[in-house]
Amino acid sequence: MKTFPIGGVHPSDNKQWSKGSAIEVMELPDVVNIPLAQHIGAPATAIVKKGDSVVVGQKIAEATGFMSANIHAPISGTVTAVDMQPNGQGLRQMMITIKREGDEWDEAIDRSTTLVTECNLEPKQIIEKIKDAGIVGMGGATFPTHVKLSIPDGKRAEILIINGVECEPYLTSDYRTMLERGQELIVGTRILMRAIGVTKAVIGVEANKPDAVAHLQQIIGTATDITVQMLKTQYPQGGEKQLIAAVTSRQVPPPPALPIDVGAVVCNASTAVAVYEAVQKNKPLIERVVTVTGAAVPQPKNLLTRFGTPVEAMIAKCGGLAEGDVKVINGGPMMGRALSNIAMPVMKGCSGITIMVGAAAGRGVESACIKCAKCVEACPMGLEPYLLSKQAKKKAWDAMEANDITSCIECGCCQFTCPANIPLLDYVRLGKQTVMGIIRARNMKK
Amino acid sequence: MANRFFVSPAPHVHSDYSTVRLMGDVVIALLPALMVSVRVFGWNVLAITTVSIASCVLLEYLVQKFLVKGPVTVNNLSAVVTGLLLAMNLPANIPLWIVVVGAVVAIGVAKMPFGGLGKNLFNPALAARVFLLIAYPVQMTSFPQPTINGFADAYSGATPLGAAKGMLVNFADFDALGMFTGAMGGSFGEVSALALLLGFAYLLMRKVISWHIPVAVLGTMAVFAAIYGATMGGAMIWQFPLFHLLAGGALLGAIFMATDYVTSPMTTKGMVIYGIGIGVITMCIRLWGAYPEGMSFAILIMNSVVPLINKYVKPKRFGVK
Numbered sequence: 158m159k160t161f162p163i164g165g166v167h168p169s170d171n172k173q174w175s176k177g178s179a180i181e182v183m184e185l186p187d188v189v190n191i192p193l194a195q196h197i198g199a200p201a202t203a204i205v206k207k208g209d210s211v212v213v214g215q216k217i218a219e220a221t222g223f224m225s226a227n228i229h230a231p232i233s234g235t236v237t238a239v240d241m242q243p244n245g246q247g248l249r250q251m252m253i254t255i256k257r258e259g260d261e262w263d264e265a266i267d268r269s270t271t272l273v274t275e276c277n278l279e280p281k282q283i284i285e286k287i288k289d290a291g292i293v294g295m296g297g298a299t300f301p302t303h304v305k306l307s308i309p310d311g312k313r314a315e316i317l318i319i320n321g322v323e324c325e326p327y328l329t330s331d332y333r334t335m336l337e338r339g340q341e342l343i344v345g346t347r348i349l350m351r352a353i354g355v356t357k358a359v360i361g362v363e364a365n366k367p368d369a370v371a372h373l374q375q376i377i378g379t380a381t382d383i384t385v386q387m388l389k390t391q392y393p394q395g396g397e398k399q400l401i402a403a404v405t406s407r408q409v410p411p412p413p414a415l416p417i418d419v420g421a422v423v424c425n426a427s428t429a430v431a432v433y434e435a436v437q438k439n440k441p442l443i444e445r446v447v448t449v450t451g452a453a454v455p456q457p458k459n460l461l462t463r464f465g466t467p468v469e470a471m472i473a474k475c476g477g478l479a480e481g482d483v484k485v486i487n488g489g490p491m492m493g494r495a496l497s498n499i500a501m502p503v504m505k506g507c508s509g510i511t512i513m514v515g516a517a518a519g520r521g522v523e524s525a526c527i528k529c530a531k532c533v534e535a536c537p538m539g540l541e542p543y544l545l546s547k548q549a550k551k552k553a554w555d556a557m558e559a560n561d562i563t564s565c566i567e568c569g570c571c572q573f574t575c576p577a578n579i580p581l582l583d584y585v586r587l588g589k590q591t592v593m594g595i596i597r598a599r600n601m602k603k
Numbered sequence: 604m605a606n607r608f609f610v611s612p613a614p615h616v617h618s619d620y621s622t623v624r625l626m627g628d629v630v631i632a633l634l635p636a637l638m639v640s641v642r643v644f645g646w647n648v649l650a651i652t653t654v655s656i657a658s659c660v661l662l663e664y665l666v667q668k669f670l671v672k673g674p675v676t677v678n679n680l681s682a683v684v685t686g687l688l689l690a691m692n693l694p695a696n697i698p699l700w701i702v703v704v705g706a707v708v709a710i711g712v713a714k715m716p717f718g719g720l721g722k723n724l725f726n727p728a729l730a731a732r733v734f735l736l737i738a739y740p741v742q743m744t745s746f747p748q749p750t751i752n753g754f755a756d757a758y759s760g761a762t763p764l765g766a767a768k769g770m771l772v773n774f775a776d777f778d779a780l781g782m783f784t785g786a787m788g789g790s791f792g793e794v795s796a797l798a799l800l801l802g803f804a805y806l807l808m809r810k811v812i813s814w815h816i817p818v819a820v821l822g823t824m825a826v827f828a829a830i831y832g833a834t835m836g837g838a839m840i841w842q843f844p845l846f847h848l849l850a851g852g853a854l855l856g857a858i859f860m861a862t863d864y865v866t867s868p869m870t871t872k873g874m875v876i877y878g879i880g881i882g883v884i885t886m887c888i889r890l891w892g893a894y895p896e897g898m899s900f901a902i903l904i905m906n907s908v909v910p911l912i913n914k915y916v917k918p919k920r921f922g923v924k
Binding site for chain 1: 605606607608609610611612613614615616617618620621622625677679681719720721722775807864865867868869870871913917918919920921922923
């Protein structure tokens with residue numbers, strides 16, 4: 158079975174808790190906080206002020222430049238504040254607060270469930286609609302989708318890859334989306350193909366989701382433009398570079414090279430559904446499926462949630478938080494961010510809320526490196542985590558750059574596998590950020 | 604509701620690897636060979652093993668507690684593995700006080716002065732073995748001959764390698780099956796190829812080690828011996844390599860000593876280079892050196908090259924041709 162060429166680990170996927178739960182609609186919150194920075198790039202600029210009334214789907218913040226994304230009102234009501242509010246890490250950032258009144262939608266949005274398959278728009282028009290809808294990569298990286306689809310001059314896209322891998326343990330939001338929104342996903346995929354001018358698309362799905370593979374294959378039927386590729390269950394299969402390598406056998410060269418340099422454009426499965434809704438139904442990105450799961454969650458669920466809904470409300474809906482030591486993670490257990498503030502609003506990149514309890518909430522005790530080389534074996538980018546972490550401790554930034562630190566995708570395989578419980582990725586991440594800063598400063602001088 | 608919220612960067616889950624588990628697996632993998640040794644050489648083997656492990660653990664404890672005055676980490680089992688491997692590299696009739704001297708060299712010279720677990724340049728058990736070989740050549744090279752009733756003969760005889768060195772044997776009729784199952788003279792851990800291969804299979808199954816180092820060492824020795832054997836003519840092209848793989852510490856060294864995490868390279872390419880080096884040096888010593896066996900020397904020599912290998916042999920980076 159196809160997979161990526163080097164490294165990788167096999168964490169227990171623990172998807173059994175939530176995979177059987179059909180997508181449920183989360184109750185509308187009474188008050189939402191909408192952060193202006195929900196994506197990679199410049200934060201959006203608010204275009205509403207305190208006292209304004211808004212309807213669902215109305216644009217409330219505008220992209221600041223090309224590398225940014227629009228933000229729309231997820232509920233209807235009155236804007237009560239545009240100010241600094243604590244985010245999931247407790248740091249204050251700019252947010253728009255809306256108090257809900259009813260559920261009034263923008264009239265341009267087609268809320269019917271009728272499937273619209275026809276799309277005769279020009280590529281430019283499609284990308285414009287996607288940009289207007291504020292769509293960003295929903296797998297967690299939140300890269301603005303219109304940027305990804307705007308192929309730079311001199312480059313050519315050859316293949317569209319839809320990322321239905323969901324290699325992150327515990328999470329099932331993409332899985333449920335593929336099963337329940339398969340028709341829309343396939344139309345969305347064809348729209349994306351049209352936007353970038355390719356005739357071939359591959360949907361990559363891990364082998365632990367055979368029913369999703371079968372379901373999508375059945376929808377595609379005899380059509381030959383889209384194929385579903387089953388991939389070996391191995392983390393980080395859903396990493397963009399790993400997925401491209403698994404599907405096409407082409408390896409994206411180290412930074413600053415991009416997937417387009419090997420002719421590939423990758424979009425997440427949920428993003429493809431969002432593209433369908435934006436282009437065919439005029440519906441901007443105002444909600445998403447979020448998995449709430451964990452060993453001690455009484456009723457794990459996949460919830461269709463409006464952005465801005467507080468995480469604690471979703472946890473309450475799933476039966477509440479266990480007593481004692483907990484870790485609430487925005488995302489999955491391999492790459493998610495632990496929250497110190499569970500009032501955090503759900504954002505565009507939030508694919509799940511994972512809750513660890515008891516000893517699993519903490520970290521193991523660090524001991525001496527025994528040079529077992531398991532981190533080197535596990536690294537999907539072919540790096541030497543033990544060496545990089547040692548160099549980061551010594552602040553040997555030049556040496557780290559020479560050892561290709563900028564290729565690190567922060568997947569966490571090294572730290573996951575380390576028998577000595579060394580927080581390898583903490584050091585590597587610190588080194589990577591510092592080295593990237595040094596490189597940026599150097600490039601600016603030139 | 605009383606909650607304590609934990610916050611730390613990703614990843615938030617961990618594999619079930621731990622230093623203790625890996626070390627424990629090495630001990631388990633050595634048990635078949637130890638049991639064969641007891642069957643072949645008698646209970647003396649257990650006495651040596653117990654003394655060796657106890658001295659290593661106690662010494663590490665004392666050094667950490669009273670000399671370094673740092674945290675005591677003997678419960679990570681690494682001193683147990685060192686003690687066990689040291690014992691298995693000794694003849695079955697070695698005086699117990701020499702075993703204690705060996706433990707002092709292993710822990711007190713080769714391991715702790717370098718900074719303890721993970722920092723030592725040389726394999727502690729092998730450094731100790733080589734020290735003992737030079738310091739107590741008589742006791743270290745009088746191997747009891749195995750007997751079938753489970754009691755070692757008082758008389759000391761030659762090992763197959765020693766005999767081959769003195770050209771005492773006719774290679775055409777060496778007892779390959781006996782050497783495979785444990786009926787040969789030698790350090791007590793190295794006598795049964797079958798038991799050692801069983802341990803190898805276990806280590807591979809549990810993903811404690813990869814196949815690269817053992818296969819590189821043994822493959823190199825086999826090719827080297829086959830070429831040498833071919834010059835001798837006849838069936839030696841396959842008998843000579845078979846003899847060299849089964850004789851002496853080839854298997855014990857390749858599977859359990861050369862693969863010591865701390866003193867072996869970090870990349871698979873590096874492991875292969877290191878393994879080939881050990882194979883070549885071992886065969887050179889066996890064929891042309893003063894000693895009948897060269898495995899310990901070869902591993903120690905290649906241990907010293909490991910930092911260099913780690914510096915220059917990099918893994919294949921993703922996306923780089």
